[in-house]
Structures are given as C-alpha cells and as structure tokens.
Amino acid sequence: MATIKDWIWNEIQQIGKDYESVEEVASYDESHSKFRDAIKESQDILAHLNITKGQTLLDIGCGTGVFAREASKAGLKVTAADVSETMLQYAKEKTNSENAEISYIKGGFLTIPLMEQAFDYVTTSFSFHHLPDFYKFIALQRIINFVKDNGKLFIQDVVIAEEDFERNINNLIDHQESLGGKFLREDAVQHFREEFSTFDWILEQMIERAGFEIIDKSMESGLLARYTCLKATNK
Numbered sequence: 001m002a003t004i005k006d007w008i009w010n011e012i013q014q015i016g017k018d019y020e021s022v023e024e025v026a027s028y029d030e031s032h033s034k035f036r037d038a039i040k041e042s043q044d045i046l047a048h049l050n051i052t053k054g055q056t057l058l059d060i061g062c063g064t065g066v067f068a069r070e071a072s073k074a075g076l077k078v079t080a081a082d083v084s085e086t087m088l089q090y091a092k093e094k095t096n097s098e099n100a101e102i103s104y105i106k107g108g109f110l111t112i113p114l115m116e117q118a119f120d121y122v123t124t125s126f127s128f129h130h131l132p133d134f135y136k137f138i139a140l141q142r143i144i145n146f147v148k149d150n151g152k153l154f155i156q157d158v159v160i161a162e163e164d165f166e167r168n169i170n171n172l173i174d175h176q177e178s179l180g181g182k183f184l185r186e187d188a189v190q191h192f193r194e195e196f197s198t199f200d201w202i203l204e205q206m207i208e209r210a211g212f213e214i215i216d217k218s219m220e221s222g223l224l225a226r227y228t229c230l231k232a233t234n235k
C-alpha cells in the first residue's frame, strides 16, 4: 500500500538558491546585511513574541543561525533545524564562538521527527517559501504537533499581497539592485522565478485550516509578511 513517504517532496534537494554551496553560505550574512539588520530583526521578533526566560523555541530553516543565537542569548532553550548540512556546520561554528547553547537537527518542515516535548514557540524566517503550497499545508499539519497548547507559531517570509503584485515585485527587484548590484538583483529575480512564495490569502487559509489562529499580521511593501499564530488548546 502506498504511503506519504512514497511521494513526499524531497526537501533536502536545493531549489532556487543553493544553500549547500560553501561560497553561498559564507557570503550569506554579508550579502543580507545590505538589506536587513538580522540581529535587530531577531531582537524585535523576540520582543514581539513576549518571551520568558527558560521557554523553548524551535527555529526551522535556521540558516546561518542569527535568530537562534539571539533567542539563546535572550534566555530561551533553542533547537534549530535546517536541511542544509553546510548551513548547519556554519551555524554551529558561530554558536561555539559566541558561547550560545543551541541543539541542532538536520531536517526540515517535512522531515524533522516528532519530538517528545512540544515547544512554546516555533519560528521560521524566509524559509517556508522553499516548499510548494501543497507541501506547505502538509508542513503546517506537522508543525502544529511541535507547538504546545497556547504556544505560538511565527512565520516571516516573502508572501505576496494580491493588489499591485506585479508592480511590487518589480519595485523590489529594482530596490535590491540599488542596494547590492547584480548579485542582489539576480537573488530577487531567482526568488520569484524558482522558489514558491505564495499569495497571503492562500497562506492564511492554510495556517487557519491547520488549526492555528492568526493573532497578528503585518505586511510591508506588499511582499514581506509576518504572522504570529496561536495554537488553540483543543487542536
């Protein structure tokens, strides 16, 4: 009898940007610093989540681990996951050099094994768009099991508001070029050409159907969305 394992999306394969590439990973923080302050962004998210020291957090698609390290420094017990061995290696080295304490797991939205203990927070930044929509929903149905009752899911990603989406995407590509030349232009073009950012109304329906309540949403430039979602106690 066929099972989900037979046809599930291979999330270990790289789509769009190749985050197994050593050069790509080594230049990631520097190239991102041209358009975001990842440390301040992380601290703002932690403040927004209203965390208490000693609570637990799982960050999925941790990349170079900036957010995980800030969460650990803020007193959370942090587990960080990524499908890229190269990213994990880089993040682990940074963790050691900054004296943060983080448990790392190799795996992603579809493959992280269910753990005995659920988390107070599950977070993911700029990683969810690596899954096609059908698998985003399967991932959300898994993620809800990783969140404690009354715990929160936080998703930050490139998500597309329907109004003026073509203009917004073109503006973003031009803006990225003005900040980082051809490299950031191609980075943005590749995002929309090869990765799976989706419309906000599609993502929101999936989040809610999976059993979360969206308690806060913000949207910048019609393309950068942040969702804070609550796991209701009876789910």
Ligand SMILES: C[S@@+](CC[C@H](N)C(=O)[O-])C[C@H]1O[C@@H](n2cnc3c(N)ncnc32)[C@H](O)[C@@H]1O
Residues within 6 Å of the ligand: 011, 012, 019, 060, 061, 062, 063, 064, 065, 081, 082, 083, 084, 087, 107, 108, 109, 110, 124, 125, 126, 127, 130, 131
């Ligand atoms: C654009 S980076 C974001 C990294 C970091 N969260 C940040 O905010 O800078 C995307 C990350 O998602 C990871 N990724 C890709 N597909 C994934 C999946 N299915 N599950 C978990 N992580 C995934 C990539 O390896 C990469 O490290």
